[in-house]
């Protein structure tokens with residue numbers, strides 16, 4: 001490692017100076033395993049950043065990327081098209097909830113969010129409600145790092161240096177360890193927190209609000225699951241006040257909860273839904289917004305014939321190589337039943353295995369759903385809010401990649417994981433958590 005220069009690369013969301021003092025370098029990956037530069041095998045219990053859902057280095061995706069790059073590497077997507085983008089879109093919307101039949105592409109979750117917010121504004125204008133320009137997000141929400149996303153997001157350090165340039169306000173988050181600790185699946189308590197949306201509507205006036213945006217469960221906020229009935233109530237309040245509801249399914253999509261999307265799993269249909277990450281099994285960057293027909297039609301019909309209806313798009317929207325990667329990813333998801341696998345025995349095993357750690361004194365909450373989960377640790381006073389990072393570093397040394405968020409260890413393993421591999425993760429974490437008591 002001594003020959004590797006680390007000066008030039010400014011790493012994202014990383015304490016650069018401490019990382020560069022002791023780099024943790026991943027060299028190869030296969031299935032659920034990462035191979036490090038120093039010759040260790042580590043279990044990827046986070047599927048990268050909640051994204052390598054079918055496991056790493058799937059050869060049929062690699063082959064599809066290679067073939068597409070040789071056939072059509074790129075062609076303008078403004079005013080010209082390529083067939084694969086249409087074919088892929090038709091195939092994608094077979095998996096989305098009812099009515100979400102239109103798809104707009106970007107290159108990341110952040111771009112999907114920006115696109116969704118702009119579609120919401122365009123739609124409100126198109127139907128003559130141009131005063132509706134603000135958004136309601138939620139505390140602990142993460143919607144990427146662009147200016148719209150940080151404005152509607154609710155993780156303080158992500159916006160404190162940059163402000164909240166897009167007009168937004170935030171509902172209360174739903175994490176309630178006091179009442180819901182050690183819930184298996186959706187927590188019992190907290191449906192009443194949805195009424196916080198009513199408070200904000202009364203405060204700002206419905207005629208100012210374009211849309212409400214939430215993750216069905218908060219991922220980067222620390223795996224915060226919605227209380228039973230909460231999302232349905234949010235939907236009802238949106239309908240009552242004629243507000244659009246956007247679900248950010250960048251993490252919760254593509255099988256994480258046991259259905260293709262959390263909106264299907266929890267039977268609440270949004271007006272728009274963002275996606276990225278698992279859409280291509282994280283091989284080629286791709287983001288997408290799925291949009292209800294009525295929104296698309298309203299925007300189309302408001303523009304004169306022959307005019308651009310929506311002044312928005314990216315050079316790489318529907319990039320051919322990303323579409324090819326996405327098609328091959330769908331082949332795997334469909335053939336291997338990965339989009340619903342977490343709803344079966346493996347999800348139950350995950351739940352039981354995680355909750356087997358409840359006997360450890362310094363574990364104060366375990367929460368799980370499908371193939372996602374978090375273990376909340378009791379942090380010493382001086383490390384409160386930062387203990388997860390310390391636990392994550394210890395887990396890495398023990399051979400497990402788990403994400404530290406606040407005082408929790410958060411995990412979302414590849415959906416191909418087997419029971420014995422879950423047991424190995426939990427065995428290793430038992431040692432790590434005990435050593436931190």
Ligand SMILES: Cc1ncc(COP(=O)(O)O)c(C=O)c1O
Pocket residue numbers: 049107108109110111113142143144145215219220248249250251276277
């Ligand atoms: C819910 C959610 N939305 C948006 C994003 C941003 O995605 P990206 O990092 O691809 O821009 C993320 C990333 O973790 C996310 O979890």
